[in-house]
Amino acid sequence: MEYVEIARAESERGELVLRERRSEAGSSALELRANGVFVMDTLEVSTEQALASGALATVDDPRAVFVGGLGLGFTMHEVLADSRVEKVAVVEIEQALVDWMRDGTIPHGPAMLADERVTIVVADVAVALAEAAPASYDLVLLDVDNGPGYLVHEVNAALYEEPFLRAARRALRPGGVLAVWSAADSPELAEQLRAAFGNVQGQAHDVLLQDRDEQYWLFVSRVTSEA
Structure with a gap:
């Protein structure tokens, strides 16, 4: 396997690297890493699609959607496929x-962002949701990490706790x-969601990630009059 760096950036959160992974068979995929941690790639996007489609299926009328985390754009793309x-609103820190999505460094980026329904906000997800007007959205998708047990940045732990979930x-x-x-x-995440919403449902999704069978989870909580 050969790796070719496409772009690199530094911020107060550390290093962000976009690289191309090339196999001996001639196939290739873009891969995003944060501080050396694999975040996602363009080869296996079923997890991002499942996050969006699974969540959309639980909402009767998802007119306004908040996506926490841009990544390589595939969660957003799946949301936009729903008429x-x-x-x-996509919030990315x-x-x-x-910039890589907008300028074509990520080749599919400009076409994805051309949809007039999309607004990109560069901000911390916690701040953006705290500042959102009450009852602004029908659906909030949180995809900033690989879950509470696989944090890209330790500060993100707060995103899986009751105060943020109540926001x-x-x-x-x-x-x-x-x-x-x-x-x-994550029983701990389920407990925090139940405390914030009064309900939670865990959904297991089987995926193939870099030739490995994995099982990922989607945790869903709904605003009800009882919560």
Whole structure:
């Protein structure tokens, strides 16, 4: 396997690297790493698609969607494939990643961002949700890490705890859903979601990641009158 660096950026959170992974058979994929930790690639995108499609299926009328984390754009892309969606706010803390998507360093980026329903906000997800007007969204998708057990940055641990989850609940309309992606089952996350929303449902998804069978999880909580 050969690796070719495409772009690199430094911020107060550390190093972000975009590289191309080339196999001896001639196939290639883009790979995103943060501080040396694998985040995602363009070869296996079913996890990002499952996050979006699984969450969208739980909402009757997902007109306004908040996506926490841009990544390589595949969660956002799957959300936009739903004709019911009228606007998508994507919050990404790394300016460099947004720039790579906009300028074509990530080749599929410009086409994805051309959709007029998309607004990209460079900000911390916790700050963006805290500042959101109450009942702004029908669906909030959280995809900033590989889950609470696989943090890209340690500060992100707060995103899986009750105070932040309650902020997400305030930003949701009645019947709205928060969906959180995790690379493993997390009873602790389920407990925090139940404390914030009064309910939680865990959904297991089988995926093939770099020739390995993995099971990822989607945790879904809904705003109800009882919560």
